[in-house]
Amino acid sequence: MEAVAKVGYVPNPAARSLRSRKTHMVLVVLPDLSNIFFSQVLRGIEEALFAAGYGMIIGDLNGAAEKERRFADFAAAGQVDGVMLLNGHLFGEAELGVPVVALCEAIEGADIPQIEVENRKGARAMTEHLARLGHRAIGYVTGPTDNVLERERFAGYREGLERAGLVFDPGLVWEGDWKLETGAAIGRRILSEGKRQSAVFCSNDEMAIGLLRAFASAGVRVPEDISVAGFDDIEYAAMTSPALTTIRQPRRDIGREGASALLELLGGRKPAPRIRLQTELVERASAAAPKHG
Amino acid sequence: MEAVAKVGYVPNPAARSLRSRKTHMVLVVLPDLSNIFFSQVLRGIEEALFAAGYGMIIGDLNGAAEKERRFADFAAAGQVDGVMLLNGHLFGEAELGVPVVALCEAIEGADIPQIEVENRKGARAMTEHLARLGHRAIGYVTGPTDNVLERERFAGYREGLERAGLVFDPGLVWEGDWKLETGAAIGRRILSEGKRQSAVFCSNDEMAIGLLRAFASAGVRVPEDISVAGFDDIEYAAMTSPALTTIRQPRRDIGREGASALLELLGGRKPAPRIRLQTELVERASAAAPKHG
DNA sequence: TTGAAAGCGCTAACAT
């Protein structure tokens, strides 16, 4: 062993991989690398994988559906020992040939371990919270409507309205895409369309921050004139003025749990098919009782 | 070829890699994955690498210096064809054995291609800008002081003061670490220590946003009572109230150029030893002339 | 131009 160290011998991973059919690499597919939401999730993943001697290969879809094919091929070719899907749906009808786990939200009908966050429940809780504050007309800004998470949050919003005895008004729903800029644009639109609601619940914090910005620019005060709420509790949510009322997701835990589940699978063990992580309503200043009932 | 497709044959990358001594993988080492600054840089890298058929392996140091060793070993073992360093210094005295490029700031004395951003010039420009607005006592919040970028920005700050005919006052310098929370904490400290400056220039936007938050909480108005400026122009900089005056860095380009340089190297060509990318002062509302000369 | 053969560096199976 001294001789090994002296000579500076390093095993060749390619040869090792060829022979053992293990790469010690995991592919992480995510929809948008520039979304800060994922940074903490990635960190959780990286921590867990690194500790187990695995490396993390990032596949950023960045809205390009055709990249899914390449990532699927990549995995199918045996470049990685496992795949973590953060993009909310399975891709490549064919099997990837390696263990897969899904994070953030259930992929319907898929027989793979899932790390779920209670999106629906969280959105419901926020909607009920706003109703409890006295809001009767609660608007909603959606994320990408084909996304599982978005569908769950939207469903939670509707459930919340129902439980609070409020009627759903499609006129109070704005279609967004989870991006900051879009939030700002929608904020401007909300104002130009005339104020029909006393609160707006955004499907994520980025858009909520965009709304806050648009409202501030227009001299509309939050929460005096209109309440705003978000979802995720990204770091910036606590740093806006007013600070953003939101639903906290345990982002790092999501990553860590997901990686653990995959490592279990890679070790030949059987992880829990579903891990549900709780969300938590974080009350800050951006949502308050409306001025006039 | 039809037969190939029919049978579903996929080349084995491990065997290919063993034989050809190419992995088509690049290691990207970065200091802090959760820093939103890097997300756009990573996207630029990913785009360029993906287009060239390369994959990106993320190595997140996350403040843990001992991880550098593992990453160095990883590269030395031949797991990747090249390395991109975003952490501002070289690690592992020994050679990595593969091409390396450095992004974001020059690594002194290293004979590798560098993608530089004019940190010093940018910081100098901002300091002069603040002086031109009429500020005579301009505070500075540092990043991690052992970081090359920070050293450059700080040097730029001092140069700016000098050019404006202002004296450097160490009492107006607060030591930070580029984190949002730290910015907020320093903001509180600045207020509690009594207002000795009419403007504060933060070494990055995250901390500036933290300051903005602390000031707003305390009822201190920006820019009426105090001006704040940042560096980077992250997406959130335009979304604060007031919006943040800052120095824009072409983050995506940094990534793209870095990846291109590495790909050149991998292709046996010789890229430009240094690419300098310009910064740009973005004037927004957070910095204005002080109320009383 | 096309085909055969050697061998990359390791691991696992087998023989001692």
Add this chain to the structure above:
DNA sequence: ATGTTAGCGCTTTCAA
């Protein structure tokens, strides 16, 4: 317990 050998699936070289 230790040593030997075959072979993972390619690419590259060399021969036809």
